Amino acid sequence: MIISGSIGQNLLPCIRDVHQLDSIYIYCSNKEYHEQSARKWSKIKGVFTDITSICDALRQRTHQCQQNDISMSFIATKQRVDQLDPSFMYTQIIKEIMLTIHFEDKHIKEFIEHCPNAFGTDKKESYDAEQLSHQYHEKTPI
Template sequence: MFTRKAESNPMFPEISGESESNDQRKIQNVVLVWLDDNIETNSEDSQNTLTKLQQIVNNVHTFTDNDQCIEFIISMRDNRVFLITSGAIARNIVPCVHDISQLNLFLIFCANKEYHEQWAKDWPKIRGVFTDIKLVCDTLKNAARECEKNAISMSFVTSDKRPDQLPASFMYTQLIKETLLRIQFEECHIREYFDYCRKLFANNKVQLDTI
């Protein structure tokens, strides 16, 4: 977690400690939670898996404790949560979290696909049981795109609707768009924006390489 406090900046909000986490959640809309009692922070295999997941969703949180994981999911009031667990953990935790409104989908990553598919079919939020991390990532990618589309406030407006009857979120988005298009950004503003992005994605090597 990034802890160094950023310098005060008129264009970009400060990023430090907990505030950085909040800013990420506001921007990303999707939080990915990976729960597995075999996760090892120093393990090359765990790090490789984490890197693959961060290529799909920047905001990834790992847990090895069921209770801490559930508390975290409940705390995500303004986000959609994607949850990945092993088969053994899933069997116990699904009844506890399935009806939490923040939980959007559940993926099971395990070695015994056929066994866990038998009971998983009874839980609508379980999107699949996988033995291949690539298939997990493909499913996450599709789900993330779906969530992003649903989160976009701009939508097609029929011609018979009056402007004063449009949703406030639509009009605010239009105003922001027009404002940004009119601003003449200078090189110093672009550098400040890159600095801001580097701090925002401090724990995501994939995004940092892109920046």
């Protein structure tokens, strides 16, 4: 969805929980002002002042969505086609979970709070967990 910055102020609270809506792009003339308010919404993928940059962002997001739709299956070469290996079922279940699960900020915050207990003094693991809290909504789990 592409919306103007002024309409977005009133519209975003109404549409934030619509699961069918994956990405919101804001088109406005005051990028700095709208970027600050956009940080609150994980569905907002960017604030743009020109149409070319929105088109580029849409192309990139479309490519990501198409990659998520690639089917996966694993069937052994000597296996009968009418009998599927359990690994196929598990792969399908994992794929479905990864594509539909949605972690909210509170879930990530709980994970980050748990990390010091789990990782102890391991600085690299703590750094990775902190990076996750800042970058989780920027990328797909796939």
